[in-house]
Amino acid sequence: MEPRHRRADAAGNRARIIQAARAVIANADEIKLNAIAKEAGVGQGTLYRHFPTREDLLAEVYREDVEELVAAAPALLAEHQPVTALARWFDRVADYAQVKRGVFAAVEAAVWQDLAAHSLGPIGDALTTLLEAGKADGTIRSDVDARDVILLIGCLTRVEEDEWDAKARHLLRIVLDGLRRRP
Amino acid sequence: MEPRHRRADAAGNRARIIQAARAVIANADEIKLNAIAKEAGVGQGTLYRHFPTREDLLAEVYREDVEELVAAAPALLAEHQPVTALARWFDRVADYAQVKRGVFAAVEAAVWQDLAAHSLGPIGDALTTLLEAGKADGTIRSDVDARDVILLIGCLTRVEEDEWDAKARHLLRIVLDGLRRRP
DNA sequence: CGTTAAAGTGGACACGTGTCCGCATGATGG
DNA sequence: CCATCATGCGGACACGTGTCCACTTTAACG
Missing domain, CATH: 1.10.357.10 (Tetracycline Repressor, domain 2)
Structure with missing residues (x-):
């Protein structure tokens, strides 16, 4: 009855979002969250669940x-x-x-x-x-x-x-x- | 060919926008520009022409x-x-x-x-x-x-x-x- | 394996901001 | 008083943010 931890794919998505964020920050001068989500190939809902605020993402x-x-x-x-x-x-x-x-x-x-x-x-x-x-x-x-x-x-x-x-x-x-x- | 000044109605609108802004700020705790425009009875275009940025309005x-x-x-x-x-x-x-x-x-x-x-x-x-x-x-x-x-x-x-x-x-x-x- | 329920997904949606442009309006010169 | 046209109007629209929820996937358990 361990907390029923995690979902391997979720971690993958999280990593891909961070990677996409780096790419967007490096290439575009505008940092649009939905662009990051698109770049990462995930929905915005996914992005926002992993990083509730823009700051959370950038801090990461x-x-x-x-x-x-x-x-x-x-x-x-x-x-x-x-x-x-x-x-x-x-x-x-x-x-x-x-x-x-x-x-x-x-x-x-x-x-x-x-x-x-x-x-x-x-x-x-x-x-x-x-x-x-x-x-x-x-x-x-x-x-x-x-x-x-x-x-x-x-x-x-x-x-x-x-x-x-x-x-x-x-x-x-x-x-x-x-x-x-x-x- | 004097600068062809003004439009009395424009000044009136400007005044009404400021008044509406005061009202909204006093009553609501949210300051939404379109709400102010509505309260003032003008379109948002009008509001934004008189006060290009939110700061311009509040400063006024x-x-x-x-x-x-x-x-x-x-x-x-x-x-x-x-x-x-x-x-x-x-x-x-x-x-x-x-x-x-x-x-x-x-x-x-x-x-x-x-x-x-x-x-x-x-x-x-x-x-x-x-x-x-x-x-x-x-x-x-x-x-x-x-x-x-x-x-x-x-x-x-x-x-x-x-x-x-x-x-x-x-x-x-x-x-x-x-x-x-x-x- | 098959079942099951939690964990996770993704895109539609609601909202506020700011822009843009076709239309009306009112000051001006005749 | 009328014609003219710059000045100003207003709302439709495009965009980015953040939320919500019906649906899918994963993994624990029998």
Whole structure:
């Protein structure tokens, strides 16, 4: 009486949807869900059951990038002072968002969806690690949490392509300064 | 061969659309453009010609609030030190966004649409006034402009209703600290 | 194997957005 | 007052999103 798990074909469809999504994202500049469904050779109902929201799909497509970002946090902490580590991590975020352009917004949406569900999610955990280290040595203000930072980082979503280089890191620097403990 | 101005009826329709928008916003919690058109007794084509985007319409509906916000800047500067004035102005923003809830996002969208058009727009001008005063007396970092701040403030858009009181001002405070000149 | 019921499917459908264009309307010059 | 035609109207339409449900497939069990 095990939960009567899964259906091999369902997993196949799921995989094919992700693959199709990658293809569409790579080739078209528009990301239309129904186009992805068609490309994958499934009905839209199938797509929407596997990925209830557009964000769910994109988050899955870019899961690896997210994992990389998450893994970077402890690594940076091992090498740098907490505030420096946080600064470097912000740099990574800027790099990621620069290349992945439109997708950043969607992934971010997925992240704070996690937050709404009272679970921080992987990115939130990574951030918490960085923030706690900074609080512990007194360089980060004690009244901030991962959620605050994710919200603040969200402003990158609005930065236009052609001003990215000029604005993104600059904005993150301002945020970082805001997070520092006031002397 | 004067520009062959106007059409009295067009102005009337425009006014009726705004009125209808107010009604819909007040009564329904959903803001559907076609519902507004219907309420106003005009076709959707008419609505879309007068207000090409949803933001244009909402910005018009809340023009008064925006003007109030704009007017507050110089008034606050007359009474307080620049940083304090900026802090108070942020408070106003928080108040406004708290009451106008969903609309804040749209108005903000309209604002940075202005920015994209290389004109700061009224809000941008108000912010510039505040920032310049702060730079002049050395309390605000010199490398920020109104656009940066508008982008940063944009994070309020994502704050949920039920955590507004706890988060909004807190986030604005962090931003403000980020804007301060580092001692 | 055959049965059975849950798991899964896919496309039709409802909805909101935004565009487009043939038609009417009202200001203007005669 | 009438003729003219730019200005403006409005609704039909195309499109993308997301939902729903009658039907099919899979795999556990006898």
